[in-house]
Amino acid sequence: MGRLRAFGVGVASLSVAALSAACMSGGEQDDKAAAARAKASNMAAAASEKKAETEIAAKAKANELGQIPVIMYHRIIKNPPPGDDRTPEQFRAELERLAKENYVPITAAEYVTGKIGIPAGKHPVVLTFDDSSPSQLSLDGMGNPKPDTAVGILMDVAKKHPGFRPVATFYVIRDLFGMAKPEEQTQVLEWLKDHGFDIGNHTRDHLNLLGKSEKEVEEQIGAGQKLVTSLIKFSPVTLALPYGNQPRDKKWALKGSGAGASYDFGGVFLAGYTPAPSPYTKDFDPVGIPRIRSKEKVGDCVKFCSTAWLDWLNANASDRFTSDGNASTVAFPKFKAPFVAAPFTSRALPY
Template structure:
């Protein structure tokens, strides 16, 4: 009887080791012997076999040793509390879509004319708590590209991007002889919101044209870009002068626009390399596209891991077979008039279905429903363990 009991304990502990545990949403506290601890099942058959073998060995050792140390370990296994995700409630789907949101202009009030790419400060202030309540959490574009997404269980990653380097997105002002963030800017509003909700995240990528005015305000360009980088934001390439790429007909001109922007960045923040590129006007180059991805200009090499589009769709998960970082779609922010496929539309549409990325809370695993296992490209797991339920 003792041998059977010891084998049961050992098997239970090994199964618990394969659960995708989270730090936020659980069934509650469960002891190691509870059936909730066996909900997560590793998809790799080899891992299951190893677990069973280890359990048998542990059971035999427990029977023959009979020491007080083994007895204490067995008692600890009975009483130790483990955090277990209730998949029926959390419903993680890390093969789902992720919204990469595209912002442009931020203003106090809408001017006359077409304002489809413009957001008021008041609307942005209202958007952030709405996203938070819907369980969205910000992640960096680089972390998304690398499948390094780490948000609490049940939460949904989102990426913020900002094109053109406008002052409404971010600028500095002087206060008491010091340069400080303008509270009436997107970054200022985001900073203030994160004081109350630090788990929301202070992430985003700013696509800049350093050959023209960028983040107009107080301070110089080094002050401005250093502020963003020090806060954890990323700076991306948007060409030197916001040229439409199809109009660029020579290799030299393309290198000047794409590589020249990187040269200017190095002059402002030495050693900082753009990791991604945003297509000006959403227009791609047909004949010179390889020079948008990588090249060398004036002795400075550049290489972009991602090319973001002005598309109207959420992006595939980084573990999806459909994920292509060199053609990454974005969802445009809601403008003065709500239109199909803008952010407001997608928030409502994705909420109705189960196609978006929902985290399991464990950065070391990729958890998906069994019905969506075929959506996962095993070569893109980046060392993580696939878990199905």
Template sequence: MRSSASLTRLIGIANVVVVVVAVIGLVLLPSSAPAPQVPAAQRVTPRPTGEPPAQVGQPPGVVATPEFARQVKANELGLVPVLMYHRIVTKRRASIDRTPAQFRRELEKLAEEGYVPISAKEFAAGDIRVPAGKSPVVLTFDDGHPSHFGLDAAGNPRPGTAVAIILQVAAKYPGFRPVATFWINHTPFGLPTEPEQAAAVGWLVGNGFEVANHTWSHPNLRTLPKKKVRRQIAKAERLLRKLGAGPAKTMALPYGSMPRSKKTARSGAWEGTAYDFTGVFLAGAEPSRSPYAKDFDRGAIQRIQSNGNKGECRKWCSQYWLEWLRKHPRERYVSDGDPDRISIPGRLRGKITAKRRPLVNAY
């Protein structure tokens, strides 16, 4: 992991050069293309709306001791990949697009390498509940594109969407928890009417997914005065609450661009609507620090763009970083399976945030 000075340079390079150019490309492309279809034999029937999502973790009563933590090589101060996705489309038309096949392969690789998805709000709050020896991963989707989610005539996730693929991979790999975070703007999933939007958001929230704030119209917040920043965030909050997903606990910055007043992104109010986020997410270049680390910044959480390792992505995107974490297992977050303890190698004792120190289980 690089120094804080290097981190600042990475944010500048990756967010401005890689993300802004690619997202502007998306804005200029039509967004109404139908999502790719998946053969009926590959479809997965989701659990009914309202049924509690499956919980992943150790059985009640299991306590991680130093001996057990050493056995599973737990390191809950390790790095966590927070993956950033945009459109999932059959034909890529922008550099940050991913095809359904690429998306599926990446999810299957994550499952095979012992990653378990958690939501952005769980991660930001430090509520990480994955089995011992496994690692958390956060799947995040910007802009609420139609390729992320939609309901078919039967009220099930439309085949070929990101949610349908996540469910299929979870069915193939039972330990792979079907959870992700969708950060939306004023027209979630390209749905034109409020009843359609409410049905989609209701299905997602009822099935354990997170739907949260990506501002009202996706502006570059750094170019706006404080009042307009608060207006952008608060208008999105009103929509989320109307649709049954608010108040949001997390927000992703459009283009990864921080307002001139960093505090305004984290909390504020506009015309009677207040917001207060547990975590604000950037547009990525590196894995995130553990939320238990004393240098973890909830107001500027790093993400990694999902992409190959060519060109601008040689050292910034998911293929590079997932391979790097595989080759450096001591740097990766590995769970002890006990949500009431934070297991770490003794050498890291001084790197944990003060309020978490009573929970430390060092070995």
């Protein structure tokens, strides 16, 4: 009798275990089915989102593999001598043209890192200023830029053209906007940083690096880096070569250490010549990024300065960078796909 009871209990226990296992199996199946439905739903949502993004890119005629003008400025003064300086009127006129032709300023740091977030149908332009002249930025007693300086003019144009970002990159040297005291130098650099402007390295002494030894090159660039980092919490992301001259080994300008500071730039800029390639293309070369001199069509500038190149980009719109409005994608006509650089293939949005 005892054995029968034990047997009965054993059978009952087995039945409960089997029922429990069956229930667990059914629960697992339900979970798997739910996961499959969620996955299918997510895939459908992603496909729908990509379709919408593609339609927006096509409507904007986006080409984020196109060329970008990087314009080089020096002093902005009333009576400039022959060369690279511009009058306030000439500078304002060029900014007005850029705004009317749907350009949006971005910084050199944003350009080299591929962080180009501008509205659909707009074109990026990089405004760069060499040599940290007082004509580029001088602050009044209340900490506001004087209206006849480059920054004052840029901010005024931006007020008149909503969406035209008042940003630029300033390549500084030891003559920091004419400020002699470290406190004054800190003030002006902090003002730039706090207002969204970019600060770049132009070496400390503006020496021609052509023919210099590796040590001399690294000392000058390292000293330029230290010039900024010793005054504010900011490390320049890009370098503009003095006179546009590259050292014997181009890579010395991109990465190294000297004068107690190290540097590892996202890009090194030359002095002028052509529009720059998109950072998303295989043509992008961080050790030698071209810039365009700001100048009307005179002399060699008939073909190779800002007025001529802006005319050319207008006439060849399919070669110009046009945004799709989405900073997380790289949109372009499908046939341009072979030109996408490997780091950006996962963001590619051909249409």
